[in-house]
Amino acid sequence: MRTPLLALALGLSLAGCLTIGDSGSAPNGDDDDTGSNTGSNTGSNTGSTPGVNATMDRATVPTEVGKDEVITLTFTSVNSFAGNVAVTASLVDGTGAALTTGGLTVTGPTSVAVAANGTASAMYTVKIPTDATATQMTADLKLDAALPSGTKSYTSALTIAPVYTITYAAGLAANTAMHPLTKLKVSVKKGAKITLHNADMVTHITHGDGGFPHESTGPTGGLAGNTYTIDTTPLAVNTTGAVGCHSHGNATYATVTIVQ
């Protein structure tokens, strides 16, 4: 009875030894492979090829009609790259096609000089007309930068509210020339809102005529901190009237037209 048991025990031990021997040699082979891969990858990544990195400061821009938005692209020279980077700015819709609505424009440099190991910033201004839209709209500013490593695109997503905001700035008082609507001619799409915010310390009552509703001239009108909103939804297309500050006569009025 003892001999078969011993043989079984020896057999198990041998099997164990063989298993240990096999598993010991396999990792050694893997180690050799890993070693050579790491070596070649590291070599190519730490090259000294001159290049340029770029970053955009505003990936999303919540905004309104009648505003200018500035988006900045900043270039950083890597490994002493020096030269010009060509930039193509365009306005596109959600599918990447050229924007055909809203009348937005973009201006900014088409070439940016980058000095060796320096940084350079380029500002792109998106101008949103006061009559861009009567409903919330989106538009993308696309900047295609011809980097030494290949052209890269940077996109800033604008969400435009159909609100034209005018602010009576702090300290404005009776300075009619500095009133924000003075002698302007503006169009607003029917359905958009005109919002007049009094950020000053004194009363600025909003005047409206020709169909545009006038703010109360009573004790509650135009108070510091007030916001007076004109909803153009009930106004007829082609309505033209004066909107401005009632508190200084007609010197601050703009001519506003409702368009389709």
Ligand SMILES: [Cu+2]
């Ligand atoms: Cu005023």
